[in-house]
Amino acid sequence: MSSMSPEQIKAATRQAWEKSAGGWNRQTPQIHAWLAPATAAMLDGAHISAGMRVLDMAAGAGDQTLDIARRVGSGGSVLATDISASILQFAQENAQRAGLDNVETRVGDAEQLSLDEASFDAAVCRLGLMFCPEPLLALRQAYRALKPGGHAAVLVFSEPQHNPCIGILMSTALQHAGLPPRDPFQPGSLLSLGKPGLLDALFREAGFTDVTTSRIAAPFRLPSAEDYLSFVRTSASPIMQMLGQLDAAAQEAAWAAMKDKLQAFQSPSGWVGPNELLLSQGTRPAQ
Ligand SMILES: C[S@@+](CC[C@H](N)C(=O)[O-])C[C@H]1O[C@@H](n2cnc3c(N)ncnc32)[C@H](O)[C@@H]1O
Structure with missing residues (x-):
């Protein structure tokens, strides 16, 4: 990926999420x-409350969009945006099914949204910003779209050592694909914004003030390692992107090797995969 231009990374990411859209949507309850x-915590970090207009970037199938729509109520609204038209279609359908008529969707790259200046009270992005090869551009878009005094909050994965299952998936996939180990913080990759201090620096560079970052433990609790792998196989597009280059037998060998390693997180009460997220937040200063 490192030899790819930002536009090539985004084209590959879009294509991968078009393929994983149905899987991610089906996994919404988990x-x-x-x-x-x-x-x-992200919604609190963006100070989201009744009556607000909220921008949700890289909204996916809209799980957090629906939470926002309920929080802002009928007097408020949410614009859910995503680079993948297919996944955003699920967000729209999920909102309709939930009886929420205050959700709009718009297909768009977070780095180039070009929304009306100062038209939102709050902006969020849950597990999407790390896929942007130039996340500063996306934060600038959020900043521009916010009214002075508005708040943004973003969730991304923290460092590799606090997200060991992702490390296992990536290293096993690369090894089986015959690819060399990668810099875990490579732009546009799952852990790209986990480097300590990086996200705060980007928020400040985009113009935000009162920038803070906190760590949030987010253990993934499932009955077994097989359930985690079935989640990954249907919805975790970055891993699928790497394994997509292999023939069927080699892919199966890679899944079997991952399963062996992931068994380490099995406990008598079920499978618990440790994950840690960073929640960064900032304010567009009031003029
Ligand atoms: C892990 S999913 C998260 C979806 C949703 N926010 C959630 O937490 O359920 C990542 C999402 O980021 C989107 N994405 C990746 N790169 C993007 C970009 N440059 N602009 C907008 N969306 C992007 C993908 O299409 C995908 O829907």
């Missing part, structure tokens, strides 16, 4: 349970 405390 994802909701996994991320519920972190999502609530």
Whole structure:
């Protein structure tokens, strides 16, 4: 990926999420349970309350969009944006099914949204900003779209040592694909914004003040390692991107090797995969 231009990275990411859209949507109940405390902290971090207009970037199938829509109520609204039209279609359908008529969707790259200046009270991005090869551009878009005094809050994965399952998936996938180990902080990759201090620096560079970052434990609790792998196989597009280059037998060998290693997180009460997220937040200063 490092030899690819930002536009090439985004084209590959879009294509991968177009393929994983249905899988990510089907996994919504598991994802909701996994991320519920972190999502609530993100919404609090962006100071989201009744009546607000909120920008949700890289919204995916809209799980957090629906939480926002409920929080802002009928007097407020959410614009859910994503680079993948297919996944955003699920967000729209999920909102309709939930009876929420205050959700709009717009397909768009977070780095080039070109929304009306100062038209939102708050902006969020849950597990999407790290896929942007130039995340500063996306933060500048959020800053521009916010009204003075508005708040942004973003959730990303922290360092590799606090997200060991991702490390296992990536290193095993690379090894089986015959690829050399990668810099875990490579732009546009799952852990790209986990480097300590990086996200704060980007928020400040985009113009935000009162920037803070906190760590949130987000253990993924499932009955077994097989359940985690079935989540990954249907919805974790970065891993699928790496394994996509292998023939079927080699892919199966890679999945079997991952399963062996992931068994380490099995406990008598079920499988618990440790994850840690960073929640960064900042304010567009009031003029
Ligand atoms: C891990 S999913 C998260 C979706 C949703 N926010 C959630 O937490 O359920 C990552 C999402 O980021 C989107 N994405 C990746 N790169 C993007 C970009 N440059 N602009 C907008 N969306 C992007 C993908 O299409 C995908 O829907």
